Amino acid sequence: MGRVIGFELNSQDPEKAAEFYSKVFGWEVAEPHWDYREVATGSGVKGIDGGIAKGPHDYPFGTRIQIEVESMDESIAKAVENGAMIVRDKMEFDDFYLAYLVDPTGLGIGLIENKR
Missing domain, CATH: 3.10.180.10 (2,3-Dihydroxybiphenyl 1,2-Dioxygenase, domain 1)
Incomplete structure (x- = not known):
């Protein structure tokens, strides 16, 4: 069974998106790696983690789930x-x-x- 294991938020201003989600929801956002910032959505509680990235030309903005x-x-x-x-x-x-x-x-x- 394909399990949802994460999400990816694509934005043309990933720095601003990272700041927003960090300030509003307390998400821990890592420094960029390959223009992708890993995101932890809950410390010690069950949840789905993901990342924030600069959206590529084929998906400039929006949310994608990641399925294992x-x-x-x-x-x-x-x-x-x-x-x-x-x-x-x-x-x-x-x-x-x-x-x-x-x-x-x-x-x-x-x-x-x-x-x-």
Whole structure:
């Protein structure tokens, strides 16, 4: 089962967004890494963490959930078979793979496969 493990807030002014969410909701926002700021939404309480990023040209602003999958390749194939569009195909990072899709209704999602 694909589990929602995070979120990504895309903004053309990520510094201002980070300041807003930090001041209003007490989120802990890390320094940028790859123009992405990790966000902790609750210290010691259950919640979903995520990040704030400068929105790329293909998704300049908005919110995407991140869904953990067992197999990136199988999940992308199944999503496309069911009407999704690939925005950014499988990308490799140190500890995980990441891809961005748009579902058949136009909602943006991220897929994450952790390296084992």
